[in-house]
Amino acid sequence: MEPNRISELGGWFEQEADALVLYARQWLDPHAAEDVVQDAFIDLMNCRRQPDHPKPWLYQAVRFRALKSLRTGQRRSRREALAAGEAEPCLEGTAAQALDAREAGLALAGLDPGEREVITLRIWGGLKLEEIAAITETSVATVFRRYRDGLAELRNLLEPPTSCPTCPH
């Protein structure tokens, strides 16, 4: 492998590995998610023809591998993965931030799988709606609808509406 190619891939790793692990943790426990991400990078490095857009390619590879691993039953079940995720928070933040990272992670885990996937890809993956549609094999409109629904659900989970003292109910 050429040195500049190695440095380029190293840059991709430093930039995207954390978000990819977060993406894979929707289906897998943290250790399995890291294995899947590592395998995706190995696949990218050993590709005969490098993809034109490595970033969406990596997310697609992680999704494919994670779903395959889930289907073959080699990994722990989804419920166990969620339990492991609760033990290990998937998001980090500073104390000064408005949102609590642990609460945000739990709220994210409680979303509908389609909404959670789109929000993860959009917010932490930084992908365009078209790229998300290609990865999830849905239309852009569906992606947008899931994104809005997911944000609304997160707002409800993170900021429950305060009861109005003047309201009768």
Added chain:
Amino acid sequence: MPDLPPLTALERELEARLGGLSPARRRINRDETMFRAGQAAGQRAARRWRTATFTTLTSMGTLVLGLVSLAPWAGIHRGNPAPQLAGDTTLPALRRPLAPVPTGSGPATSRLGSSPVATTEYLRLREQVIRLGVEALPAVRWAPLPETTGLTAGSWRPRPSAGEPGDHSSWQDNQNNKTKQS
């Protein structure tokens, strides 16, 4: 891209707040991943070489087998009986018990010739030499030359003089004269 309605201010604010959080730090590191990638590439290259070697050897083996099976003498290797010559080709000398070669009065080479009898004789002698060694060769007896054909001191006669019987000098002179005249 279809015309999508823009996000509301509340949605944008939540989007920004969520984006402020970062994914948990992974435990895999770049160097380990690079090492594993190199390992995988090496294994793939080795597998490719193994496949290429196996394919080449298999093709060569198939080619050799094909050539062997197509060769005209392959029937011998396949266990088929070798083609037989028509008629009895066994030499008579090989079927008969070996008998001593009669020694003639002249040298052994004088008995060999181009006739079939001489050839058979030679083959019998050859077979005996192969089996028994050079001792099987017949003893050569050198017979004395007959006196009538030999050149002895008593058989010398002087040249006949001119005019005597046996003198050819006049004929030779006539030939010389004819040559000069012509």
